[in-house]
Amino acid sequence: MGGVSLLRRPATPHPVFRPLAVAEVDPVAEHAVSIGFDVSEMPVFLDYRAGQYVTLRALVGGEDVRQSYSIWVPPSRARREGVIRVAAAAVQGGRMSPWLASEVEVGEVMGVLPPLGEFVLDEAEGPRHHAGVVGGSGITPVLAITAAALEQHEESTVDLVVANRTRESTVLGRELDELADASGGRLRVSHVLSRERVPGVRHGRIDALVVRDVLGDVGGIEGVDDWWLCGPEGLIADVEAWLGLQGVAAAHIHRERFTSTGPVDPRGTQRS
Ligand SMILES: Cc1cc2nc3c(=O)[nH]c(=O)nc-3n(C[C@H](O)[C@H](O)[C@H](O)COP(=O)(O)OP(=O)(O)OC[C@H]3O[C@@H](n4cnc5c(N)ncnc54)[C@H](O)[C@@H]3O)c2cc1C
Numbered sequence: 001m002g003g004v005s006l007l008r009r010p011a012t013p014h015p016v017f018r019p020l021a022v023a024e025v026d027p028v029a030e031h032a033v034s035i036g037f038d039v040s041e042m043p044v045f046l047d048y049r050a051g052q053y054v055t056l057r058a059l060v061g062g063e064d065v066r067q068s069y070s071i072w073v074p075p076s077r078a079r080r081e082g083v084i085r086v087a088a089a090a091v092q093g094g095r096m097s098p099w100l101a102s103e104v105e106v107g108e109v110m111g112v113l114p115p116l117g118e119f120v121l122d123e124a125e126g127p128r129h130h131a132g133v134v135g136g137s138g139i140t141p142v143l144a145i146t147a148a149a150l151e152q153h154e155e156s157t158v159d160l161v162v163a164n165r166t167r168e169s170t171v172l173g174r175e176l177d178e179l180a181d182a183s184g185g186r187l188r189v190s191h192v193l194s195r196e197r198v199p200g201v202r203h204g205r206i207d208a209l210v211v212r213d214v215l216g217d218v219g220g221i222e223g224v225d226d227w228w229l230c231g232p233e234g235l236i237a238d239v240e241a242w243l244g245l246q247g248v249a250a251a252h253i254h255r256e257r258f259t260s261t262g263p264v265d266p267r268g269t270q271r272s
Contacts, residue, residue: 015116017111018037018042018044018111018113018114019111020037020110021108022104022110023106028172028173028175029172031089031101032090032172033088034172035104036083039084046113047085048071050149051254052119053115054069054084054114056100056110058096060095065096069087069140070086071086071115071141072141072144072175077147086100090206117141119145119254119256120145121148121149124152126156128156129159129224130146131160131197131221131224133161133231133262134160134161135162136171138231138256140172142228146175147179150187153170157188158183159188159215161192161214164192165194166195167196167198170193192210206235206243212242221246224248225250225252226252226255227253230255231258232258236257
């Protein structure tokens, strides 16, 4: 009789929300916070890859809301400190993000799903050259990927084009600067601001042509091994199409979309 195995299901554990207390809340831009969870006793949250996200579940105004937020610290740091950190930027009219950005306090307990996601840094033997194009809170997974990529090989390099409205609204801007300062020139960050003029910083709306110009100034797109795109839908689609026209193979273009619920202004003007 060989029928028994037909009824047996593979023993993959069903992911469940774990109640976690918020251990830290820190502003990381105007209307954006980093939220840390102490997971030192919960290895399932530390076993993640750079670029993955967790799903948060909370009762907000009486409504059971679930949203995903990318972990911005690289796995090495999370394991060292026993803390995972996500960053949320308030989306105007949103259910969860304004609550996270302005109301959540240390001690608040919410449901958290263990890390998931395919927008991840792969293992690599030798040095690699990465390029990232991000808008607003799209920096979160790319910051973790960048830090992990720099750790992966001492000769790996990263060029980032980072679009925001103003310096104040630049999500995780200080953390980005600190990483660049510590990188010995291996991380180069080019900011593009749409609503503030700063000497030496590119001003205007970001699109593929701007990305081409900015990266052209720091060496061009030749030799880029992996592309990391994260931000408003319009920006990702534009840059992805342009990279395709330049002959960059799809396998080398990684992208994460933060929303699939309608068009988003590529300038990021819906975001704070
Ligand atoms: C894999 C993944 C990772 C993510 N990581 C992060 C992260 O690290 N940090 C972060 O801040 N967000 C991240 N997001 C987006 C986040 O999950 C929420 O979608 C966002 O915070 C809005 O949730 P809300 O409940 O406030 O808005 P909702 O109540 O869901 O939406 C309210 C309105 O805002 C619009 N909207 C929804 N999302 C966006 C958006 N991203 N930009 C502009 N308008 C939007 C909707 O169309 C709707 O009109 C991620 C999303 C995904 C899928």
